[in-house]
Amino acid sequence: MAELSSLLFSFFVLSLISQGAKGLQFRKIASAKDGYYFHGGRIIVTSHELAKRLARIVVQKTGRFPSFLFSGACPNSILASSEDGWNKQRRIIHTFISSRTARFAAIARSTASQIMDVGVGGSKGGKNSNGKAVVDINRFIYDQISSISRQSLGNDDAEGGPVPGDVWSATLIIEVFLFVNALSVTSGCKRFVEPLLRNLSACLFRRTANDWALRKYLREAQSWSPFVKELVETCGEHEALGHFWVLTLGSTIPEAWMTRHIIESLAADQDTQSEVYQMIQGESLESLSSNVDFVRWIDKQCNKYIFFPESTKYTSDCLKLGERTIPKGHDITFRYDDMRDIHGETYPWGFGPRGCPGASIGRDVIRCLVFAILHRYRIDKAESEKAKLCWRFPWGLRDKRMLSLFERHERP
Numbered sequence: 001m002a003e004l005s006s007l008l009f010s011f012f013v014l015s016l017i018s019q020g021a022k023g024l025q026f027r028k029i030a031s032a033k034d035g036y037y038f039h040g041g042r043i044i045v046t047s048h049e050l051a052k053r054l055a056r057i058v059v060q061k062t063g064r065f066p067s068f069l070f071s072g073a074c075p076n077s078i079l080a081s082s083e084d085g086w087n088k089q090r091r092i093i094h095t096f097i098s099s100r101t102a103r104f105a106a107i108a109r110s111t112a113s114q115i116m117d118v119g120v121g122g123s124k125g126g127k128n129s130n131g132k133a134v135v136d137i138n139r140f141i142y143d144q145i146s147s148i149s150r151q152s153l154g155n156d157d158a159e160g161g162p163v164p165g166d167v168w169s170a171t172l173i174i175e176v177f178l179f180v181n182a183l184s185v186t187s188g189c190k191r192f193v194e195p196l197l198r199n200l201s202a203c204l205f206r207r208t209a210n211d212w213a214l215r216k217y218l219r220e221a222q223s224w225s226p227f228v229k230e231l232v233e234t235c236g237e238h239e240a241l242g243h244f245w246v247l248t249l250g251s252t253i254p255e256a257w258m259t260r261h262i263i264e265s266l267a268a269d270q271d272t273q274s275e276v277y278q279m280i281q282g283e284s285l286e287s288l289s290s291n292v293d294f295v296r297w298i299d300k301q302c303n304k305y306i307f308f309p310e311s312t313k314y315t316s317d318c319l320k321l322g323e324r325t326i327p328k329g330h331d332i333t334f335r336y337d338d339m340r341d342i343h344g345e346t347y348p349w350g351f352g353p354r355g356c357p358g359a360s361i362g363r364d365v366i367r368c369l370v371f372a373i374l375h376r377y378r379i380d381k382a383e384s385e386k387a388k389l390c391w392r393f394p395w396g397l398r399d400k401r402m403l404s405l406f407e408r409h410e411r412p
């Protein structure tokens with residue numbers, strides 16, 4: 001019975017996906033010509049160039065899924081707030097992120113050095129023997145990046161320590177709700193389903209260990225962190241909680257996802273791996289950012305493995321698009337995945353004033369971790385994984401992906 005219902009469910013999902021695929025085909029033909037098209041009253045932009053031109057007019061955000069999920073289901077967080085709140089939030093939060101850039105860089109380098117000196121042995125789910133380590137690359141990278149993020153955002157060397165909590169526990173909620181949301185969009189019932197999804201996801205987020213830890217941190221940190229004090233005084237406790245969800249999830253999940261995909265792609269293509277290894281030979285973590293070939297290669301991979309496939313913003317002024325005049329406050333969705341597929345260029349970190357303030361941090365962390373793994377190991381797929389087929393959510397945030405890492409040099 002369970003197998004039958006799972007089979008029926010799979011047919012249902014496949015039929016929805018194929019409907020979506022038909023729509024996608026139409027979209028790409030339409031979009032190739034003008035760089036935008038209209039869909040159910042919304043404007044969908046698929047041109048990298050057009051997005052750049054619209055950057056000053058299409059500024060504000062709507063707070064829809066998935067931004068809402070990445071805010072721990074707290075309304076009006078910096079990722080999803082509309083223009084009323086954003087200016088005051090931006091002043092406090094963007095300034096804080098800039099002030100932490102050097103700390104991110106230092107901790108990313110010490111984490112990468114640790115991998116280069118000690119290796120990945122002892123990591124969760126990893127095995128190490130005879131110069132070969134088998135590791136769950138997704139979990140390993142996630143743990144490294146989560147630790148870099150919590151130390152850099154917190155007060156590591158003084159009172160309070162790193163920001164507490166475990167983002168991993170939230171990834172299941174994110175996966176499930178992204179999936180249900182995608183189904184509701186494809187089946188055309190998003191308008192009715194979204195309010196329910198919002199309430200349900202908020203209920204679940206409020207019960208996670210990460211949420212409790214963040215709320216406690218926000219209460220206590222006001223006494224020693226001028227940033228937390230100002231944030232809570234200006235925005236209130238609930239909104240500040242949403243900002244902290246954005247800061248912790250935003251600086252962990254997309255980076256971990258992209259880094260792990262880059263490393264997996266190297267495991268799948270040994271020739272490219274040798275080429276990239278040639279690029280970094282003789283290089284150190286300190287000189288890495290001036291290695292133009294490697295920096296360009298990482299940027300290209302970030303374009304390829306974009307984490308957010310789209311972003312919806314609204315016009316802060318009226319706008320002339322072709323023959324039509326678009327009024328102020330109209331929704332425009334930017335399809336970053338279509339821009340990549342059609343024009344070969346996209347915005348992994350968004351664009352314009354609402355682009356990611358942590359973009360340079362993200363690029364730097366990805367570079368350091370890919371460098372560290374590749375510097376010490378030749379990467380290959382793990383034998384056991386080659387034959388293994390398992391069901392997973394499309395985003396694969398919690399995938400178990402085993403890779404074999406072979407020491408490049410003999411070690412005592």
Ligand code: HEM
Pocket residue numbers: 078079080090093097246247250251252254255258307308311312348349350351353354355356357358359361362363
């Ligand atoms: C690889 C790493 C990262 C990726 C791919 C990424 C991606 C994004 C994207 C696509 C947006 C939305 C932009 C838009 O709608 O146009 C965004 C916003 C944001 N990100 Fe990131 N991000 C990353 C790292 C970080 C880091 C390290 C931080 C903080 C330390 C951060 C904090 C934020 C914040 C606060 C916003 C909201 C900005 C606003 O609306 O004012 N992100 N990010």
